[in-house]
Amino acid sequence: xxxxxxxxxxxxxxxxxxxxxxxxxxxxxxxxxxxxxxxxxxxxxxxxxxxxxxxxxxxxxxxxxxxxxxxxxxxxxxxxxxxxxxxxxxxxxxxxxxxxxxxxxxxxxxxxxxxxxxxxxxxxxxxxxxxxxxxxxxx
Amino acid sequence: xxxxxxxxxxxxxxxxxxxxxxxxxxxxxxxxxxxxxxxxxxxxxxxxxxxxxxxxxxxxxxxxxxxxxxxxxxxxxxxxxxxxxxxxxxxxxxxxxxxxxxxxxxxxxxxxxxxxxxxxxxxxxxxxxxxxxxxxxxxxxxxxxxxxxxxxxxxxxxxxxxxxxxxxxxxxxxx
Numbered sequence: 001x002x003x004x005x006x007x008x009x010x011x012x013x014x015x016x017x018x019x020x021x022x023x024x025x026x027x028x029x030x031x032x033x034x035x036x037x038x039x040x041x042x043x044x045x046x047x048x049x050x051x052x053x054x055x056x057x058x059x060x061x062x063x064x065x066x067x068x069x070x071x072x073x074x075x076x077x078x079x080x081x082x083x084x085x086x087x088x089x090x091x092x093x094x095x096x097x098x099x100x101x102x103x104x105x106x107x108x109x110x111x112x113x114x115x116x117x118x119x120x121x122x123x124x125x126x127x128x129x130x131x132x133x134x135x136x137x138x139x
Numbered sequence: 140x141x142x143x144x145x146x147x148x149x150x151x152x153x154x155x156x157x158x159x160x161x162x163x164x165x166x167x168x169x170x171x172x173x174x175x176x177x178x179x180x181x182x183x184x185x186x187x188x189x190x191x192x193x194x195x196x197x198x199x200x201x202x203x204x205x206x207x208x209x210x211x212x213x214x215x216x217x218x219x220x221x222x223x224x225x226x227x228x229x230x231x232x233x234x235x236x237x238x239x240x241x242x243x244x245x246x247x248x249x250x251x252x253x254x255x256x257x258x259x260x261x262x263x264x265x266x267x268x269x270x271x272x273x274x275x276x277x278x279x280x281x282x283x284x285x286x287x288x289x290x291x292x293x294x295x296x297x298x299x300x301x302x303x304x305x306x307x308x309x310x311x312x313x314x
């Protein structure tokens with residue numbers, strides 16, 4: 001009985017200490033940089049950055065997002081979807097070699113980063129349909 | 140055994156705290172095509188900048204302030220704050236207060252956002268498609284968000300594009 005009580009106390013205190021430093025979330029240091037990049041990035045066989053950005057915007061609109069801002073020089077688009085939750089997304093486009101563009105998306109669901117591969121896969125599936133190009137794993 | 144159960148319950152409580160992203164958040168809904176059609180009109184011109192500036196003029200007519208714009212990509216985003224006080228809720232609150240229910244929070248203000256994206260379409264880019272999307276966030280008297288949604292009433296879009304046609308005409312006439 002006593003052992004169990006100690007166990008529960010330890011488990012609870014572990015859970016609590018997990019929340020102790022909220023500052024750590026500034027750099028989200030708990031996630032792997034390399035793994036995140038491979039989940040969030042795909043390569044497309046095109047060099048038309050502007051057209052790609054425009055297609056990204058129309059895909060986001062189809063998915064129910066409202067565009068917040070866009071910058072063609074930097075190659076970025078940010079958008080928000082409100083549906084009793086807030087899903088915010090930034091997509092960046094940059095050249096890769098002479099023939100490809102790298103598209104990277106990252107999303108935030110309410111106050112949490114989206115780190116599962118599944119939502120990104122769904123996004124790129126929609127995007128490749130709109131691009132008429134295949135999204136290639138880029139690693 | 141009882142402790143195990145307690146542990147189980149506690150862990151369930153902690154898991155409930157972590158909301159995960161809904162499965163359909165990134166997939167096309169069956170209504171998405173109809174919504175795209177409702178939110179889009181095309182104009183027979185190659186002058187994207189002209190259409191974009193007519194859109195900016197219209198958003199100003201509608202009381203929005205421009206937040207961001209990127210002419211090269213055909214983007215204008217704008218927003219406005221408005222009151223969200225509605226009579227029904229106020230009456231309800233008064234009734235509840237009279238019945239001794241205390242003062243309930245009611246909707247107070249809302250931020251309304253409009254984002255216009257233009258894009259050349261057609262085989263030789265002879266049309267400019269304009270797609271507008273609206274969102275709003277409503278806060279109550281306690282400063283909590285009570286509604287955050289996309290606006291998908293067809294009437295809104297009908298009216299917007301009626302006014303856009305006028306705006307394009309007015310700017311062509313330099314009024």
